Amino acid sequence: MTINTLARGGWDREQMACFQKMEKVIVAMQDPDMGMKMRNQRLLITVIPHAMTGRDMITWLIQKYCICEEEALHISGMLVRYGYVYPLKEPRSLVLRPDESPYRFQTPYFWTSTRWPASELDYAIYLAKKNIRKQGELMEYEKERYSVLHKRINHTWDFVVMQAREQLRASKQRRKADRIVLECQEQAYWLINRPQPGAHNVLDMGLERPNNLSARVTLVSDIITFLYVSYVPVPFVKYSEQYQNHDPIMQGCLPSNPWISDDTAYTRVLGHLVLLVPAFAAPVDLVERWSFSFMELLNDIMGRREFMIYLEKEFSAENLCFWQACEDIRHGESSRIVEKVEEIYKNFLTPGAARWVNVDSKTMDKTLKGIRHPHRFVMDDAQMHIYFLMKKDSYPRYLKSDLYKNLLAKAIMNCPTCLFVLSACSPS
Amino acid sequence: MCDQTFVAITFGPCDCCGKASPLMNIYIKSEATNYCSFCVEVMATQGLQAGESAASLKKESDSLKKKLEEERAKLSDIELSQVAEKIEVLAPLSIKTRRVLKGHGNKVLCMDWCKDKRRLVSSSQDGKVIVWDAFTLNKEHGVTLPCTWVLACAYAPSGCAVACGGLDNKCSVFPLSLDKNENLNTKKKSVAMHTNYVSGCTFTSSDMQILTSSGDGTCALWDVESGQLLQSFHGHTADVLSLDLAPSETGNTFVSGGCDRKANVWDMRSGQNIQSFECHESDINCVKYYPSGDAFASASDDATCRFYDLRADREVAVYQKDSIIFGASTVDFSLSGRLLFAGYNDYTINAWDVLKGTRVSALFGHENRVSRVRVSPDGTALCSASWDNTLRYLGFGWATYSTVSKGFR
Numbered sequence: 001m002t003i004n005t006l007a008r009g010g011w012d013r014e015q016m017a018c019f020q021k022m023e024k025v026i027v028a029m030q031d032p033d034m035g036m037k038m039r040n041q042r043l044l045i046t047v048i049p050h051a052m053t054g055r056d057m058i059t060w061l062i063q064k065y066c067i068c069e070e071e072a073l074h075i076s077g078m079l080v081r082y083g084y085v086y087p088l089k090e091p092r093s094l095v096l097r098p099d100e101s102p103y104r105f106q107t108p109y110f111w112t113s114t115r116w117p118a119s120e121l122d123y124a125i126y127l128a129k130k131n132i133r134k135q136g137e138l139m140e141y142e143k144e145r146y147s148v149l150h151k152r153i154n155h156t157w158d159f160v161v162m163q164a165r166e167q168l169r170a171s172k173q174r175r176k177a178d179r180i181v182l183e184c185q186e187q188a189y190w191l192i193n194r195p196q197p198g199a200h201n202v203l204d205m206g207l208e209r210p211n212n213l214s215a216r217v218t219l220v221s222d223i224i225t226f227l228y229v230s231y232v233p234v235p236f237v238k239y240s241e242q243y244q245n246h247d248p249i250m251q252g253c254l255p256s257n258p259w260i261s262d263d264t265a266y267t268r269v270l271g272h273l274v275l276l277v278p279a280f281a282a283p284v285d286l287v288e289r290w291s292f293s294f295m296e297l298l299n300d301i302m303g304r305r306e307f308m309i310y311l312e313k314e315f316s317a318e319n320l321c322f323w324q325a326c327e328d329i330r331h332g333e334s335s336r337i338v339e340k341v342e343e344i345y346k347n348f349l350t351p352g353a354a355r356w357v358n359v360d361s362k363t364m365d366k367t368l369k370g371i372r373h374p375h376r377f378v379m380d381d382a383q384m385h386i387y388f389l390m391k392k393d394s395y396p397r398y399l400k401s402d403l404y405k406n407l408l409a410k411a412i413m414n415c416p417t418c419l420f421v422l423s424a425c426s427p428s
Numbered sequence: 429m430c431d432q433t434f435v436a437i438t439f440g441p442c443d444c445c446g447k448a449s450p451l452m453n454i455y456i457k458s459e460a461t462n463y464c465s466f467c468v469e470v471m472a473t474q475g476l477q478a479g480e481s482a483a484s485l486k487k488e489s490d491s492l493k494k495k496l497e498e499e500r501a502k503l504s505d506i507e508l509s510q511v512a513e514k515i516e517v518l519a520p521l522s523i524k525t526r527r528v529l530k531g532h533g534n535k536v537l538c539m540d541w542c543k544d545k546r547r548l549v550s551s552s553q554d555g556k557v558i559v560w561d562a563f564t565l566n567k568e569h570g571v572t573l574p575c576t577w578v579l580a581c582a583y584a585p586s587g588c589a590v591a592c593g594g595l596d597n598k599c600s601v602f603p604l605s606l607d608k609n610e611n612l613n614t615k616k617k618s619v620a621m622h623t624n625y626v627s628g629c630t631f632t633s634s635d636m637q638i639l640t641s642s643g644d645g646t647c648a649l650w651d652v653e654s655g656q657l658l659q660s661f662h663g664h665t666a667d668v669l670s671l672d673l674a675p676s677e678t679g680n681t682f683v684s685g686g687c688d689r690k691a692n693v694w695d696m697r698s699g700q701n702i703q704s705f706e707c708h709e710s711d712i713n714c715v716k717y718y719p720s721g722d723a724f725a726s727a728s729d730d731a732t733c734r735f736y737d738l739r740a741d742r743e744v745a746v747y748q749k750d751s752i753i754f755g756a757s758t759v760d761f762s763l764s765g766r767l768l769f770a771g772y773n774d775y776t777i778n779a780w781d782v783l784k785g786t787r788v789s790a791l792f793g794h795e796n797r798v799s800r801v802r803v804s805p806d807g808t809a810l811c812s813a814s815w816d817n818t819l820r821y822l823g824f825g826w827a828t829y830s831t832v833s834k835g836f837r
Contacts, residue, residue, distance in 0.1 A: 017710060017729060018773070021753040065751035071790055075751060078774055200796065206535075206815075207577060207595075207625070209643070209667050209687050209711065231740050233508045236765070237515065237783055239720045243764035248808040249521075249824045250764060295676075331634035333653040376658070377697055 015205055019082075019113035025075075026084050029060060030105060036060045041102035043088055046177050051088060051102040058098050073098055081202050083112050086188035088180075094191060104181065110189040112203070118193040121156065124149045126190055128164035141196055242292060246285045284411040291399050294391040306407065310398050318355035319386050319394070322348045326383035330376060341374040349382075359385050442467055444481065508735070508745045512783035518766070521779060521789040526809070527821040529560055531567055535815040537594075537799050542583040545806045549590045550819055551578035557592045559604065562811070562821060569604055571612045580629040582638070591619070591638050593626030599640045601652050620650045628671045628684075632696075639682060639696075641668040647684050649696060661694045663701040670714045676721035683724050685712030691726050693738065705736050707743045714758045718782075719765045725782075729755035733770050735782060747780045749787060758800045763807030771798030777812055777822075793820060 029035050041051035054076070061072035077096045079085045080103070087093065088102040096103070108114070127146045130137050138146060150157060171179050195201045244250050290297040290306075297303040304320075311317040322344070329340045348357045349367065359367070363381045370378040398404055438451045442464035451462040463471070470481070534554040541548045547568065551557045555576050559569040575596035582591045584601075593599030599620035602612045620626065624643035631638050632649075637658070641647045647661040647668055666687035674681045681702070685691040691712055693703040710729035717724045718735075723744070727733045732748040733756050747768065754774035761768055767788065768780040777791040777798055796815035803810050810822045 017731075018754055021731070025753070061751070065749075067751050068790075070792060071751065074774070074776065074792060075753070078753075204815075207579075209669075231737075231742065232506045233511055233737060233740070233744055235720070235722060235739075236508065236718070236737075236744075237511050239718075239722075240764050240766040240783060241515070243719070244766060246807075247762055247764035247766065248806065249762045249767060249803075249810075250518075299675075327633065331632050332636050334651040334656055334658070335653060380697075 015203075016113060019111070022079060022082060022084055023111065023113065026079065026105060028064070029057070041088060043102065043180065046180060048088060048102065048104070048177050048181060051104050053100045053102060054097045055099060057085070057096070057103065069098075081192075081200075083110070083188050083192040086184055088184060091184045091187050092191065094188065104184070106188060107185055110185055112192060118190075120149055120153055121160065123190065123194055124153060124160045125163045125167070126186060128160050129168055132161075132164055132168060139196070145194070243289075246289055284408070284414075287404075287408050287411045290404075294395045297395065297398075306403070307395075307398060310401060310403050311394060313403070314394065314397075316394060318348065318357055319390050321355060322357045323383055323386050323390070326379040326386075329379055330383075334376070337376055338374050341371055341378060344379065345371055357382075357386055358389070438462060444471075508783060509785045512785075515783060517784070518781055518788050521824060523779075523789060523791055523810075523822045523824055525793055525820050526823040527562065527565060529562075529565060529819040529821075530817070531558060531560075532556060532817045532819075534817060535796070535799070536813040536817060536819055537577065537579050537815075538581045539800050539802060539811060539813040539819060540581055540583045540590075541802055541804050541811065542587045543585055543805055544587055545804050545808075547583070547587065548802075548811060548819075549581050549583050549592075550813055551581040551592050551594070552817070553577050557581055557590065557602075559590060560819075562809075569612060571602055571616075573600070577625070579625060579627050580640070582630045584631050584635040585633060586635050589635055591629050591631065593620065593629055593640065595625050597622045597624060597626060597642070599626050599629045599638060599650070601638065617652065617655070619652050619655050620648060621655075622646070622648070624667070627667065627669045630671065630673055632673060639671060639673065641671040641684050641686075643667040645686070647671055647682075647694065659696060659699045661692075661699055661701070663692055663694075663704075664688055664690065669712065672716050672724065674717055674721045675719065683715045683717065685715040685726050685728075687711040689728075691715055691724070691736065703738065703741060705743060707734055707736075708732070710755065713756065716759050716761060719761055719763065725759050725761065725768055727756035727759040727770050729773075731755055731772075733759055733768060733780065735768075745782070745785050747778075747785060747787070752778070757798060760801050760803050760810075762803055769801045769803065769810055771801045771812055771814075773797045775814070775816075777801055777810075791822065794818070 036052050036056050038050045038052055041048050041053075057076045057079075058069060058072045061067065061075055062069060065072075065075075067075075073096065076085070080087070080094050080096045083094070084106050085096075085103050086106055087095075087097075088104060090101075123145070127138065127142055127149070130142070131146065153160070171182060174182070192202060286300065286302070290300065290303045297307055308317060308320055311320055325340070325344050325348070329337055329344070332340065347353055347355050349359075349364070349371075350356070359382050363385050367379065367382045438453070439448070440451060440462070441448050442451060443461045444463050444467040447464060449464040449466075452465055452468055453460060453462055454468060455461070529550075532550065532552040532554070533556070534552045536550050536552045539548055539550040546562050547559060548562055549557060549559045553576055555573040555578060557571045557573065557578060558567050560566065561568055571592075573592065573594070573596065575594055578592050578594040580591075580593050580599065584590065587604075589601050589603045591599055591601045598618050599622075601617045601619050603615050603617075605612070605615070619638060620629070620640045622640065622642035622644050624645075626640050626642050628641040629638055636652050637649060638652060639647065639649050645662070645664045645666060645668060647664075648657055649659040649661075650656065651658055661684070664684065664686045668684050668686040670686075671682055671684040674683070680696050681693055682696060683691055683693045689706055689708045689710065689712060691705045691708075692701050694700065695702050705726075708726065708728040708730055709732075712726050712728045714727040715724055716726075722739055723735060723737050725733055725735050731752050731754060732746050734743050734747070735745040736742065737744045747770070752772065752774075754772050756770045756772050758771040759768055761782070766782055768782050769777055770780065771777050775792070775794045775796055775798065777794075778787050779789040779791070780786070781788050794812065794814040794816050798812050798814050800813040801810060802812075809824070811819060812822065813819045
């Protein structure tokens with residue numbers, strides 16, 4: 001596993017897809033009909049053609065994608081960060097200012113997506129050019145890198161200096177405006193490919209992911225008949241509507257969202273290191289949620305406890321105990337499976353056992369046979385049977401019971417904002 | 429003089445690839461054919477029949493896929509957004525950063541909430557794993573792994589242990605002790621062993637089992653105590669980047685997504701791949717189940733998030749926008765499943781209305797990629813981890829929050 005570097009082979013599929021999309025935006029911006037209006041920008045005494053302002057870019061993006069200003073500012077900021085647009089004033093700072101500062105589109109030669117390898121030789125030539133052009137123009141970190149390169153590729157140094165001199169001589173024959181533009185373009189390119197140490201490196205893509213490991217195609221040859229029925233996705237709408245009132249993000253949650261008010265009365269601390277919370281402190285929406293589905297009731301520790309209390313009254317607590325014991329086997333340590341299966345057999349399945357569970361004969365036979373060679377899933381069928389027994393029988397009765405209704409009423413009473421709701425709702 | 433036997437070699441065009449080369453006389457289903465040695469090798473390793481090649485099979489499967497899609501399109505399916513038309517539009521969210529957790533010295537790659545709703549664990553590129561108390565911003569525990577790029581971390585359901593793994597190809601479990609001075613490394617237990625990096629890990633309903641996904645293309649279920657491999661899941665043809673356990677009654681399935689653009693649903697007991705979805709155009713970075721367990725969402729490098737219905741076995745919605753250019757790296761649902769939060773590589777988080785398919789909010793604030801977003805277990809807050817070395821807690825209020833106490837519906 002290699003960490004991605006700027007080496008030629010390190011371009012990700014992901015990166016290329018992003019670049020292609022950004023390039024589409026850039027090309028659309030430069031479209032003669034629908035694109036942006038370019039104008040000549042004055043930079044000190046030189047006039048640079050085909051430039052635009054930050055404000056223009058933002059306005060164009062807002063109009064084209066129907067987004068808000070913050071998002072347009074963000075997108076144009078990304079375009080500058082990735083080097084597709086560079087600033088003319090303060091060319092070292094690749095930041096988009098939403099004002100009249102001039103920007104220009106980067107030439108495709110220097111686009112980050114061209115797989116032009118930003119090699120040491122090229123960087124050395126660039127730094128040499130800067131050094132020759134004006135002494136003291138190199139920043140500290142550039143000076144350091146320059147000397148490191150000088151040591152490392154010393155054997156080609158004559159070539160580097162010669163190239164730098166040639167390129168400088170060629171550029172002197174250009175007009176001042178072109179020269180400025182070319183310098184800015186090259187500088188923007190190198191700011192991205194060789195960022196200042198400590199600065200944000202936009203080309204950092206993280207871990208490299210190898211390509212598909214095999215091009216194997218598994219073709220299932222048997223014929224499968226599909227029964228196509230028109231699809232109507234109603235269940236999701238129903239589920240969301242049911243839970244909408246219990247989603248703190250959708251409502252102001254009662255009594256108060258601890259993150260907003262720093263009020264810790266609403267949190268319960270779970271985990272067996274800490275004491276359980278007494279029953280009367282159950283927030284009303286949690287108690288309500290127990291009525292949505294059997295799974296909600298069982299998944300909540302307090303719900304399970306309350307349900308157990310109810311079952312004990314009904315003398316059918318062994319069902320829940322059995323279910324819990326089976327869960328313990330399924331998700332517990334491998335080493336204790338045999339011992340746990342033995343326990344369950346002794347307590348729940350032996351005829352005449354103290355907490356005998358009522359499983360139908362077919363399932364019972366299958367389970368007893370499986371117990372001879374106990375494994376993690378040997379209790380699955382019996383567990384499923386008891387689960388559905390509880391779900392169809394005990395659970396609906398629990399919801400109608402006085403125990404549950406009292407708990408709900410108590411929870412509502414303990415919730416101050418609820419009182420307000422109730423009193424305001426009463427007909428006047 | 430000894431008897432010299434000569435092997436007669438035929439030379440001519442191969443029946444499979446057509447190139448002229450020395451041919452081997454072989455029998456396929458009692459039919460004699462002449463293949464060049466290369467085609468024989470290919471056929472032997474790939475189980476091809478006469479006249480087939482990997483390319484021809486791929487073409488056949490692609491055309492079958494296309495036919496399936498055409499048949500599906502003929503039916504009068506109703507889109508999710510159509511059913512959701514009658515539901516009222518969500519008001520714009522007002523989301524504020526309530527807390528910023530600083531303490532990691534490098535990119536934060538993963539985070540997970542504890543069931544107590546206030547603790548969380550986060551892991552970073554420099555090998556550090558930190559357990560925080562989110563309310564007080566205290567760092568409760570810290571461990572340094574001997575490897576960098578800890579890509580996966582998970583909190584145990586009991587709150588007594590954390591699991592983490594990454595470039596070391598292992599997933600280790602650390603029991604959390606109450607003694608703050610104790611070095612957690614002493615109690616470290618190495619559980620999972622893969623042949624490539626570990627990209628995701630989660631505990632099942634108890635502290636005793638963990639499920640891991642890896643860059644070697646497999647997922648695996650392990651027994652924590654013994655470190656034994658209980659079940660392995662093969663089927664992905666590239667790195668598996670993410671997994672999520674189903675919140676279903678039977679608790680027996682999980683979904684995984686990977687670089688082969690597929691999201692696969694697996695049966696934990698048998699190891700079988702029961703459903704597969706290949707709808708994305710690029711690597712799938714994250715998968716997450718809908719709260720009811722009947723659906724799941726995926727986030728991908730193609731800048732879209734998609735929503736799949738498991739019972740109907742199809743993709744149901746695509747969440748995308750022209751102005752969203754960068755890939756999505758993480759998704760999570762709000763408690764009711766109405767909102768989908770997705771973190772992107774352009775440093776933003778977008779909140780989508782799951783039913784209507786529109787974007788509700790865009791959140792800015794991070795200064796580098798968002799690597800993970802997770803809604804707290806009670807649904808009151810959203811935590812986002814980012815490559816800018818910080819984690820942020822975002823709290824919610826609605827634009828009409830102040831009127832809730834006054835007006836009623």
